[in-house]
Amino acid sequence: MFRHMWIFLHKLASPPHFYGLAAKMIPWFYVSGLLLIAYGTIAGLFYAPADYQQGDAFRIIYVHVPAAYLSMMAYSIMAISAGIGLIWRMKLAHAVAAAAAPLGAWFTFLALATGSIWGRPMWGTWWEWGDPRLTSELIMLFLYFGYMSLRAAIDETSKADKASAVLILVGAVNVPIIHFSVEWWSSLHQGPTLVREGGPAIETAMLYPLLGMILGFTLFFGALLLARVRAEVLHRERRSRWVRNLILGESA
């Protein structure tokens, strides 16, 4: 049983196999993700009732919550991949970490921007310096930028892998800080709505579009990550036999 699983994982991690399999999976991730995002957008904008306190401004959470969740998810994937890459010297793991960084940065930016847009009418300010939730999320954006700059500054891939993996693992302490910031310190940011004791504190007509958005964005993110890992694998394996066959075979 374990032997079979190990063989399967080993095969999955072999670059040519991954490259081919990912190409087949990407369209499915895109289509299912976009369908769910379309459902969540339409239901969230037009069918969910307006919030009794926040009115229609609450609809911004349909963008903000999935973006914030993915910003932390991308970082967690990077930290786990970086750890696996350092400990087991698995090359594909480093490729995953490098591929996830720009996506994490985009979703962190989206979470910060939509939070700011929501904050203007609700809190009366675009930004509150010193707020723990806002500050820790902003630090994460800088960690993504730092990671990408560090990689760009080191020519040798294996050295860039190791140095950037250490950076991302040190910065990982920020992820639980973001999550628990609203409980540990007083923050303008509201407490958790979905993951809390006693179940989600939200009406089903509001909840289902949000769950659709979260799942849809996760699938969409999966497609983007696979696409970026493919590019990364191609670059890392540029001198290998299989890449040569792949490229010259197709054009001949």
Added chain:
Amino acid sequence: MMEMLAMGKYGAYVWSSFGLMFIVMVACVVQARSRHRKMYQQIESRLKAMDSTS
């Protein structure tokens, strides 16, 4: 219909958030695709240059 699109008094905030979401989604897809194409073309031109010299 117009009332639904107006989003109470929060139209500008709600629509700019969803607009930004759309822009980020498009940017992510375009970047991912162009990165793969760039890597592919770089290797392709290097391999072809190697073949023509040998």
